[in-house]
Ligand SMILES: CC(C)(COP(=O)(O)OP(=O)(O)OC[C@H]1O[C@@H](n2cnc3c(N)ncnc32)[C@H](O)[C@@H]1O)[C@@H](O)C(=O)NCCC(=O)NCCS
């Protein structure tokens with residue numbers, strides 16, 4: 146099995162593309178944003194750390210995190226964002242590695258990891274064989290973000306500034322998926338990248354590598370025991 150990192154800018158279309166991989170193409174997909182929500186549920190270690198770092202004013206009446214409030218703090222303050230990242234990212238990585246193992250046991254050829262900050266944090270980069278960037282024009286990104294999250298232009302731009310630009314991300318990846326047109330056009334672009342992933346023999350090399358490692362370990366046991 147090999148891992149594919151899927152990234153892009155905020156609201157550039159990662160979830161839209163992941164949905165096509167998962168629902169139309171039956172691919173194994175893991176979404177870092179969903180994990181990021183799970184690991185900060187009340188009672189989880191990351192929740193307790195966020196509460197002591199940011200205070201009770203970032204909680205809703207029912208004790209859950211007020212995500213809008215926390216977002217409005219961290220997207221306007223790089224130091225606070227760094228503090229939140231330092232609490233949440235290790236928990237996301239741990240959960241993600243666990244979910245990858247489950248897909249490995251199910252025998253998938255590859256798993257797609259939807260990670261918004263793939264190139265910024267670099268945490269999962271050592272494990273990735275191919276990376277994909279979903280891109281659209283900056284003005285489309287701004288418009289889609291403002292509409293979806295009901296944000297002012299200033300707040301939307303602050304969120305966009307918290308990440309590498311889409312052009313920087315495109316220069317770092319293996320494949321790009323153009324999401325500047327209709328969702329149907331994007332679907333066609335996803336199909337093309339999917340066929341390239343399916344044609345890859347990387348999983349065979351990785352399996353061969355693991356097999357060789359087992360032989361070496363077995364040989365070493367025989368010599369030393
Ligand atoms: C600040 C929070 C509470 C805002 O929650 P909200 O529901 O409004 O947004 P959501 O989680 O759906 O994220 C939407 C998008 O914002 C961007 N984003 C989120 N966190 C960050 C961050 N720390 N730095 C830069 N961009 C970010 C990503 O593109 C993400 O896809 C939340 O985003 C969060 O907990 N962020 C820290 C964890 C993180 O880095 N998540 C990204 C996945 S690695």
Ligand SMILES: Nc1ncnc2c1ncn2[C@@H]1O[C@H](COP(=O)(O)OP(=O)(O)OP(=O)(O)O)[C@@H](O)[C@H]1O
Nearest residue numbers: 154155156157158159160161289293324326327328
């Ligand atoms: N090709 C498209 N045409 C029109 N609207 C689109 C297109 N692709 C995505 N959208 C819309 O833009 C918004 C952002 O898309 P999506 O949620 O897939 O982005 P994302 O990169 O996953 O966002 P985030 O970084 O916040 O997780 C959504 O409301 C979605 O419906």
